[in-house]
């Protein structure tokens with residue numbers, strides 16, 4: 274279970290203060306696939322990065338599986354972060370390292386023995402269907418394969434939670450679909466809680482069960498994904514659903530024209 278209580282965050286620049294998160298309250302159940310959606314600048318990245326303290330909340334409490342993450346210092350924070358994997362839009366792989374070395378990196382940092390690392394990395398590469406790519410470098414992989422390496426690396430420490438920061442935004446629709454299928458399979462196999470931020474409704478619809486809508490740093494709606502599509506309550510939710518319906522209608526018209534109707 275992830276519990277976010279009264280989390281606020283602002284950035285101070287020399288000229289002004291930007292309030293990015295405003296009194297966020299959110300509960301995410303263990304084993305859920307939870308989506309956070311919002312327009313650009315709503316604060317999605319800041320919020321998800323607060324969960325592993327890549328960003329520091331100014332106020333509030335974040336608890337993950339019974340452990341208060343906010344307030345942890347150095348060694349304890351490092352240990353807690355081992356249990357919170359993260360994947361990124363730009364993959365964030367080390368280009369100078371092989372696939373094996375990229376996935377092994379968190380285990381090496383944690384000081385695990387060589388034989389354990391070898392076994393665990395190959396296990397992870399099999400899980401993401403890259404068993405035959407261990408010796409390649411990221412530059413020799415497709416975008417989807419790079420994200421699979423990112424997923425293997427994020428899971429190598431057997432985390433309780435996987436955070437996904439727009440992990441499919443740089444991928445084409447077919448590759449996006451295969452990565453979402455992989456995440457769903459991992460969620461099922463490992464009972465891993467997945468929290469993802471996205472501005473793509475397809476991603477939400479395909480994989481998430483529950484979700485929250487973020488608007489200018491505030492949570493304006495939470496609930497099931499089905500409810501979001503059938504009965505959007507907030508302005509942001511209605512705008513998202515309106516956009517999707519608009520494009521769906523356009524596509525229907527264009528397909529109709531293509532068929533000579």
Ligand SMILES: Nc1ncnc2c1ncn2[C@@H]1O[C@H](COP(=O)(O)OP(=O)(O)OP(=O)(O)O)[C@@H](O)[C@H]1O
Pocket residue numbers: 284285286291293311312313314315316317318319320472
């Ligand atoms: N380090 C920073 N310093 C100052 N302002 C920042 C910083 N990081 C983010 N912001 C501001 O905080 C706000 C929220 O940014 P954030 O990246 O969390 O939004 P987002 O919803 O993830 O947007 P996008 O979908 O475009 O990535 C934006 O106005 C952004 O300009």
